[in-house]
Structure formats: C-alpha cells, structure tokens
Amino acid sequence: MFGAIAGDVIGSVFERNNVKSKSFPLFDAASRVTDDTVLTVAVARALLSGEAPGRAMRELHGLYPGAGFGPTFRAWIDGGDDAPAPRSSSNGAAMRISPVAWAFDTLDEVLAAAERFTVVTHDHPDGVKGAQAVAAAVFLARQGATKGEIRFYVESNFGYDLSVPLDLVRPGYAFDLSCAGTVPHAVRAFLEAEDCEDALRNAISIGGDSDTLACIAGAIAEAHFGGVPEHIAGPVWQRLDAPLREVTLRFCGQHGIRMPWLR
Template sequence: MDKLKMFGAVAGDIIGSVYEFWNTKSTDFELFNKNSRFTDDSVMTLAVAKWLTEDEAHTIHYLIYCMQEMGHLHPNAGYGGHFHGWLWEEGPQPYNSWGNGAGMRVSPVGLYAKTLDEALALAAVTASVSHNHPEGVKGAQAIATSVFLAKQGKTKAEIKTYVENTFGYNLDRTIAEIRPGYSFDVSCQGSAPEAIIAFLEGNSFENVIRLAISLGGDSDTIGAMAGAIAACMYPIPDEISERCNSLLTDDLREIKDKFFEVVSKRDEE
C-alpha cells in the first residue's frame, strides 16, 4: 500500500478544520493557516486503524477500547456532544445515531480489507458501537466501499454505479448544484453522498478536497470522507502530506505508520 493513502482522511480533516464553523462556498481558499489542526475525525480514524492492526479477531470490545483510549488521549479534538459522553462511559452503548461520525472514521477498513464483503462487515462493526442507526451503518459502509473499490483500481463510473445500486444514494448531482442550498448537516445521509460526489467530480487530490470543503457544512468531516477516497486514486502532494504529518502528535503518527506496515504485509500475502 502506498504510505500516503492513509493520509487521505487526515489531510481532508486538517484542511477542513478551519472551515467547519467558518464555512467557505468557494474552492479558492487557503489550504492551511495557523489554526489548522487535526480534529476528532483524524483521532477516530486512527483509533479504527489501531483496532484493525492490534486485534486480529476484530472484536467490538477492543474497538471500543481503542476509541475510548484515543478519545481520552485527545479529549479536546471536537467531538459531538453525544459521542463525547460515549467516550467517557463505562460500558458504552450504541445510541442509534445517524451522524457522519460513522463515515468519517471508517476509511482504514477500506484500506485494510482484502474483499468487498470484508470491508462491508468491518464497516458495519465500526459504526455499530455508537452509530447503529441504519443510516449510520449505511454511511460507514458506503465510504468504506468507495475506498476499497478505488484502492482496487475501479473506475469512477464503476464506483458510482455500485454505490448507487447498493446504498441508494443519488450521485447524479454536481457540487455546483448542491452548493448554494447546502448547509451544516452532520447526518450520514446528508454528507456521505456529497463527499463521494466531490471525489467523483474532482480531477486531483487537492481538487477533490477543495470541492468537498466548498460545499460548506461540516467541512472537516466531508473533507475527511472525500479525501480518504481520493487518496486511493490520486497522489497526495508532498506539501500537503508533510504539513499534515507535522501537525499530528507522536502517538497518532505511530499508529499511522504501524497501520501502513501491517496493510503492506497483508497486500503481499
């Protein structure tokens, strides 16, 4: 696996972080400024990566452990209210959420899985511990599927057809059509399809991220989902990957690097 593929979600998150509450409706914006940072999207993405690499049985118990451990290490990353409470509960239970937290953290599944069935099953597990509403599970599976198919070298037309037929998302819209009436939407059903559309429409990694963030709304999460898919088709420019790597903490970098090593060995098997 190309080591930079793991940076797709992280880069989209970090670039989008400054625009989450100060939305832009243009693709002409600064990629980074002094306030750029990783958020809960990166932390939970890497928690899922940690789970996949450390627990061969892929148990729900260890997934919860990884998510809570990383949440406790990075408590100010910007978690939603319900999820923040979940992170600190003893024996946390799913709370029927359809939020896009299910879609933003799932991309390591698409990179790790060897088959589409495995990607779908693992994606459902990552969502079910908190976001067990059908729309939450569907959003996670749609993003994981898109990552997996892009990693496998499928064309955009093939990815679009499969996602539409399997998940029922309307991907026939354009970013220009969506942008004027789009507002802050933290639901999977209101942001995962838009992230996939940004990927389908973009012509480079940076262009995909710019399109995704130009929608406004939950910019870091849409950027993370779109970036995760885009990184499987387009190279991430060095200036983006290097800047994002510099903004991660040592523990997050360590998880990222270990995930790359494990997935690369799986790819060789």
C-alpha cells in the same frame, strides 16, 4: 487513510467558517487535527492490534478530549464501558471508517468490518449504510475501479443519489451532521475531482461540516489517485503528534499506503 487525515486538517478551519469557494489557502496557523483524525487513527489502531474498536476509541478520546467530539459520542464516553451504543445516524462513523477499506482483501470483508466498527457508536441503519458506502468506495478505488464503477456501486447498493453537481448543492447547503446529508456530497466531491487536492477543495467548498466532508472525499481520492501529494502530506504530517504519527506510520506501512514525504 492518510487522505482522510489530510481532509480533516485542511477542513478544520472551515467547519464553522464556511468558504463556499474552491479558492482558499490549504493551511494556516489554526489548521489542526480534530475528532475525525483521532477516531480514524483509533480505527487503524484497533485493526493493527486486534483490540475492540470501542476500547481504542475510548483511549484516544482520553488523549485528545478537546478534539471536537460531538455530544452523542461524549455521552457514550461518559456512560462508561458498558454504555449501550447510541442509535445515531450521524456522519461520525463514515468519517473514521477508511482504514477498514485497506485492511481486508475482499469487498464482503470490508462491508462486514465497516458494520462491526460502526455499531459500537452508531447503531442505526443509516449510520451503518453511510460507513459501508465510504468503505466500499475507498476499497473499490484502491482496487483500481473507475469513477463510474464506484458511482454505480454506491448508488445501486446504498441508494444514494450521486448525480447532483456540487455547483447546484453549494449555494443552499447548510451544516448537516447526518450520513444522508454528508456522504453523497463527499463522494460527489471525489467524482468531480481532477486530483487529490481538487477533491479536498471540492468538499470544503460545499460548506457545512467541512472537515468531515473533506475527510471522506480525501480518503477516496487518496486510494484513487495513488496517494496524497507531498505539498499536502508534509504540512499535515507536521500537525500530528507522536502517538498519532506512530499508529499512522505502522498502519500505512503494513498496508502499502504511500508516504513518500518521509523518504
């Protein structure tokens, strides 16, 4: 979960200013949390409290209305509590879903919860597929699955092609908000990585929706590599305010997610 937040913060300055390289500073003065973090924390809060996910998302949107929410999500917010779920296939559900992978003990439970937390705002098969693929990858990673096993499961069960090297994707990749155009590349960024930082650099180097790509890749990498390294986690933690820290700390503590930078 914290790997998702780290990817969002580091990727935030590159979303509209793509770097197309793995050589870039991890942080600068403009690095910040965006809607990716806000909604990831909303999912975590709903899992902790048992409240409806839509309620948690609405309340946190109210606290951070300028975090960069997309137009479809904002229209859902403006529609009020009884607004129907948009039939969206965007990457917004996949970016926020990682807490689900830590909150349940079986893959079947994770997949069911991923769907339940997705259809609130992304009631489209492609939106559900993308969120389930990410949740499954994080769950398998935290269970000790190898990269090969994660790749096989995602390709076999969700039909994503994870075979294309990032070096071939990067030159022509443009901004793509769809799950289909985001999730496979984010997972591939993890698969090519040597460590958590490398996964984030891989994802951001693709270009496009950099913070979301890094959010997804970071979530999987955290689970696989055993946490977010302190030189990344510390500066990210400093960029969270008290409400975001409080939920993150409770969720990570409850589910055994390592936070050694707070010792």
